[in-house]
Amino acid sequence: MESTKRNLVAVAVVVSGFAVGMAGLLNYFKYRSTANRLVTERLVVTGKSVENTIQNALELGLQFSDMTTLPTTLDRERATDDLIQGIDVFDTEGSLLYSTDHLRASRPVPAAWLAAARRAGNDNWFVDDDNDAAAGISLKNNFNLTIGYIALRFSADSVRADARQVAQELALAAAGIFVLSAALSALALLAVMRRLNTDVSAAEQALRAGDSARAATLAARGPFGPALRRFVETTRAAETEIAELRGRLQRGVQS
Amino acid sequence: MNQSYLRGIYLRLAGAVTLVVMLALAANALVSHRIFETALAPQMAAKVASVGAGIRALVLRAVDAGIPFDGLYGVTDRFVEIKDEVPEVAYIAITDTAGNVMHRSASDPEGALAHFRSPDVLALLKTPQAVAPLARVGGEYLVSMPIVAGEQALGMLHLGVDVRFVDNIVLDMLYDVVVVLVVALFFTLELLHFLAGAKMEASLRGLGETFERGASGNFATPRSGHGEQAFGALVKLMDGTLARINAAYAALSRDVEDGRRVPAHERHPGLAAAQGGLQALAARFKFGAGAPSTSQADDGQLAKVRAPLFMFILAEELTRSFLPGYVKELLVPVPGVSPQLLLGLPIALFMLIVAIGQPFFGVYCERVGHRKTMLVGAAVATLGFIASALAHSVLDLLLWRSLCALGYAMVFVAGQAYVLDFANPGSRARSFALFVGAIMAATVCGPSIGGILADNIGVRPSFAIAALLAAGSILVIRGLPGKSAAVSGRTATRLPRMAEIGALLLNRRFMTVTGLAAMPAKMLLTGVCFYLIPLYVVSEGSTQAMAGRILMTYAVMMVVMAPVTASLATTRERMHGLVGGGLVLSGLGGVLMLAGGAVGWVFLAVVLVGLGQSLSISAQSALIGEHCEAEVAQLGDGVVYGVYRLLERLGNAMGPMIAATLVLQVGYRTSFVVIGAAVALCGVAFMLAVRRQPRAALAAA
Numbered sequence: 001m002e003s004t005k006r007n008l009v010a011v012a013v014v015v016s017g018f019a020v021g022m023a024g025l026l027n028y029f030k031y032r033s034t035a036n037r038l039v040t041e042r043l044v045v046t047g048k049s050v051e052n053t054i055q056n057a058l059e060l061g062l063q064f065s066d067m068t069t070l071p072t073t074l075d076r077e078r079a080t081d082d083l084i085q086g087i088d089v090f091d092t093e094g095s096l097l098y099s100t101d102h103l104r105a106s107r108p109v110p111a112a113w114l115a116a117a118r119r120a121g122n123d124n125w126f127v128d129d130d131n132d133a134a135a136g137i138s139l140k141n142n143f144n145l146t147i148g149y150i151a152l153r154f155s156a157d158s159v160r161a162d163a164r165q166v167a168q169e170l171a172l173a174a175a176g177i178f179v180l181s182a183a184l185s186a187l188a189l190l191a192v193m194r195r196l197n198t199d200v201s202a203a204e205q206a207l208r209a210g211d212s213a214r215a216a217t218l219a220a221r222g223p224f225g226p227a228l229r230r231f232v233e234t235t236r237a238a239e240t241e242i243a244e245l246r247g248r249l250q251r252g253v254q255s
Numbered sequence: 256m257n258q259s260y261l262r263g264i265y266l267r268l269a270g271a272v273t274l275v276v277m278l279a280l281a282a283n284a285l286v287s288h289r290i291f292e293t294a295l296a297p298q299m300a301a302k303v304a305s306v307g308a309g310i311r312a313l314v315l316r317a318v319d320a321g322i323p324f325d326g327l328y329g330v331t332d333r334f335v336e337i338k339d340e341v342p343e344v345a346y347i348a349i350t351d352t353a354g355n356v357m358h359r360s361a362s363d364p365e366g367a368l369a370h371f372r373s374p375d376v377l378a379l380l381k382t383p384q385a386v387a388p389l390a391r392v393g394g395e396y397l398v399s400m401p402i403v404a405g406e407q408a409l410g411m412l413h414l415g416v417d418v419r420f421v422d423n424i425v426l427d428m429l430y431d432v433v434v435v436l437v438v439a440l441f442f443t444l445e446l447l448h449f450l451a452g453a454k455m456e457a458s459l460r461g462l463g464e465t466f467e468r469g470a471s472g473n474f475a476t477p478r479s480g481h482g483e484q485a486f487g488a489l490v491k492l493m494d495g496t497l498a499r500i501n502a503a504y505a506a507l508s509r510d511v512e513d514g515r516r517v518p519a520h521e522r523h524p525g526l527a528a529a530q531g532g533l534q535a536l537a538a539r540f541k542f543g544a545g546a547p548s549t550s551q552a553d554d555g556q557l558a559k560v561r562a563p564l565f566m567f568i569l570a571e572e573l574t575r576s577f578l579p580g581y582v583k584e585l586l587v588p589v590p591g592v593s594p595q596l597l598l599g600l601p602i603a604l605f606m607l608i609v610a611i612g613q614p615f616f617g618v619y620c621e622r623v624g625h626r627k628t629m630l631v632g633a634a635v636a637t638l639g640f641i642a643s644a645l646a647h648s649v650l651d652l653l654l655w656r657s658l659c660a661l662g663y664a665m666v667f668v669a670g671q672a673y674v675l676d677f678a679n680p681g682s683r684a685r686s687f688a689l690f691v692g693a694i695m696a697a698t699v700c701g702p703s704i705g706g707i708l709a710d711n712i713g714v715r716p717s718f719a720i721a722a723l724l725a726a727g728s729i730l731v732i733r734g735l736p737g738k739s740a741a742v743s744g745r746t747a748t749r750l751p752r753m754a755e756i757g758a759l760l761l762n763r764r765f766m767t768v769t770g771l772a773a774m775p776a777k778m779l780l781t782g783v784c785f786y787l788i789p790l791y792v793v794s795e796g797s798t799q800a801m802a803g804r805i806l807m808t809y810a811v812m813m814v815v816m817a818p819v820t821a822s823l824a825t826t827r828e829r830m831h832g833l834v835g836g837g838l839v840l841s842g843l844g845g846v847l848m849l850a851g852g853a854v855g856w857v858f859l860a861v862v863l864v865g866l867g868q869s870l871s872i873s874a875q876s877a878l879i880g881e882h883c884e885a886e887v888a889q890l891g892d893g894v895v896y897g898v899y900r901l902l903e904r905l906g907n908a909m910g911p912m913i914a915a916t917l918v919l920q921v922g923y924r925t926s927f928v929v930i931g932a933a934v935a936l937c938g939v940a941f942m943l944a945v946r947r948q949p950r951a952a953l954a955a956a
Contacts, residue, residue: 007450012272014446019276019439020283022704026431027287029711034291034424035298041341042302049309080308083301166294173286181279188271196264200489207492227463230470235496238472238540242503245532248525249510 012186024174040126043135043152086153117149272443292421300389324409334360346415364393380408434703449562465493472540474501504542557677563731564693570724572701576803577709579789587648599915601656608660610904616668628669629732636662640722644715698810706803751894764882774906775937781910791923812865821873830874831945838938841867845931
């Protein structure tokens with residue numbers, strides 16, 4: 001019975017660990033996806049503003065690659081949100097056309113951006129990269145053809161630091177709940193097993209009872225009742241018969 | 256007594272754990288809600304402030320263009336547009352410099368007016384670029400921003416977010432948490448069985464045997480005692496009682512024998528009566544030395560196979576919900592093969608290898624033993640999972656999935672043979688329930704957890720977890736006995752000959768069950784559940800976790816309903832009804848997609864498919880024995896059932912290819928309908944065919 005109890009405690013620990021661990025994992029990933037979505041949507045609000053400026057210029061007949069006032073607009077928009085490190089505008093081939101960071105002008109845009117932008121189609125896109133974290137949107141002309149993309153670079157460090165902080169809090173909470181849950185479920189399992197012990201004890205008591213009538217009464221109480229009653233009745237009958245025969249034999253020997 | 260009592264204990268144990276785990280998950284949701292609120296509210300505020308900056312810029316442009324601040328028009332319309340663009344924004348208002356509302360998108364939250372007029376908020380007018388910290392007002396979080404044109408303060412912009420936005424995030428996870436709870440319940444049952452159940456079951460069986468020995472008057476002492484038992488003291492007490500009676504009888508016999516050795520004239524007259532009594536006792540009861548019981552040891556060995564089987568099958572089932580999506584990611588153009596067919600190819604190839612490989616691995620298993628076959632199979636599959644996680648394109652993935660299929664077939668066959676070898680001939684059906692139970696539990700847990708993992712940590716790491724599980728099963732398989740037990744009444748496995756396969760293929764009664772019922776049922780399962788659903792659900796904008804939940808629903812239906820429907824299959828006519836009705840019902844599941852294409856309809860369709868399959872699955876294989884008595888007598892049940900399983904699994908392989916071809920021609924939804932309608936028609940055809948068919952007994956004669 002002792003090893004069974006140990007195993008039941010193990011069951012409680014493993015199942016609680018699985019459930020609370022999975023829930024903790026889900027919580028963390030839910031937080032991360034929500035936080036990333038909020039960051040993306042926050043940046044995209046600024047991106048939409050840039051897009052409006054570009055669309056207005058296109059409607060006036062300006063060439064996408066020849067908007068002289070766009071760099072000023074980009075600088076102004078960058079200043080509206082301290083999360084934004086820079087704004088880049090690039091064409092569908094990945095050539096950078098405008099940037100708030102003039103040193104970047106000679107460099108191609110990161111391949112991850114172009115891939116994410118192409119994959120996203122009309123949706124927002126998000127790249128969580130060590131050096132090139134960005135959120136972006138696509139730019140379309142009047143014929144609904146994609147002519148380029150706007151990328152809003154941001155510092156992933158601050159977003160990650162927040163995520164780390166939340167991960168620690170969630171892990172701590174999950175650890176506490178796990179310990180409680182494992183302890184409680186182990187106790188609950190042992191309580192169920194105690195009931196089994198009670199049933200067994202009742203059966204033992206019935207077997208130890210001197211007379212069969214009392215044994216049958218005791219036996220009838222537990223779940224082993226019918227089986228135990230038959231056991232007790234048969235064994236008592238056999239014992240009685242053997243005792244009678246022995247008595248008969250002994251009486252004969254004495255006389 | 257044993258089974259119902261044990262089931263009662265199991266249910267109580269599992270119920271206790273499930274209740275505590277449910278409470279733990281609720282507590283976890285509560286705590287995470289608070290953490291989310293603290294962490295996400297500032298981020299939401301920053302997002303709302305970005306939205307506010309746009310509105311403020313618009314207002315300032317209008318004022319700059321000469322429109323007076325108190326004469327702005329169309330403001331409320333713009334608020335409505337913004338609420339459409341950013342649904343989290345529940346309230347927008349513009350107030351003047353005194354905090355009086357000029358424009359609002361909805362009724363003010365409770366306490367809003369006092370907040371707008373509070374000195375802290377109005378003080379912001381002196382710092383034009385400032386954004387007030389998030390303030391909770393009534394049921395909303397408010398962000399306030401000053402509107403200042405040059406040096407002139409015009410008013411304030413206020414944006415509100417419903418405080419329940421965090422509730423929605425937590426509620427979003429509800430489905431996944433319920434899945435975790437269901438899976439935890441199944442894990443509990445498996446673990447109870449693995450860590451404690453087998454021993455408890457053996458102990459209860461020992462207890463039951465001892466009860467039975469005593470009750471039936473069998474006092475013969477077994478040559479070997481019981482091992483360590485959960486009810487050791489009770490069994491010892493009962494054994495003691497039986498041994499005492501046995502010893503008393505032996506002593507009495509000796510005394511009677513001693514009495515008989517004296518000369519006849521010295522014998523006591525009572526001796527004859529005692530001797531007669533002894534003979535009467537010996538006739539009614541059994542005394543002496545009994546044979547040791549082997550069933551307990553064998554059942555203990557039998558239960559050992561469940562844990563490794565569960566772990567291994569779980570590894571494969573984990574991939575069920577995300578495999579088609581993964582294949583889609585790895586697609587490369589292959590001349591002459593459509594992308595849809597390529598998508599179905601890894602599943603079809605897997606099923607084909609399992610179908611064709613199983614007969615051969617059966618022979619291999621008999622030669623090298625269960626443990627070795629299972630070890631090799633699990634190792635091969637582990638390699639397959641690792642390589643699948645690193646796959647470059649669909650072409651190398653085909654190779655890696657083939658390794659997984661080989662491993663699966665080996666472990667499956669060896670597991671089946673293990674059960675056959677260690678099960679008592681009288682309790683083979685119950686022993687097979689153990690085998691099927693492990694598979695069904697893995698089918699419930701795998702796809703749902705796999706979908707959640709794939710959505711959160713990615714598909715490749717999820718494959719790595721599958722590899723870990725398969726590798727973990729190797730450790731448990733090592734604990735299985737190396738040599739098989741002495742097999743009684745089981746003929747050696749042999750491959751069916753081509754002539755035998757041909758004869759069965761031409762046999763009308765065999766093909767009625769196999770061709771009209773078993774194969775279509777499997778085609779529906781793999782075509783609809785394994786191919787169409789994961790792809791369709793994701794194509795509808797839902798997640799792989801949702802596909803997993805839907806597949807879990809199928810498995811839950813099977814687990815819940817299969818035992819009920821199996822108990823209904825008591826007569827041949829009922830079996831016909833169950834098989835035909837089951838096929839029609841599961842086919843209607845596919846047809847149901849005519850009603851709508853939303854994910855809810857897919858759920859309902861899968862419920863019908865699960866219900867239909869659970870009706871027909873047990874009766875199908877039983878009907879083979881009913882319909883083909885003559886063939887079984889002539890060829891042996893190994894050959895007849897071997898060919899039946901082979902064809903059934905070929906149906907598994909054909910399902911995804913049929914579905915892929917249909918998707919190419921008619922699209923996803925119509926493919927559901929076409930496959931469903933075809934299966935329902937097979938059900939009707941089956942019913943008609945069995946109605947006209949003569950009984951097997953007549954055919955055999």
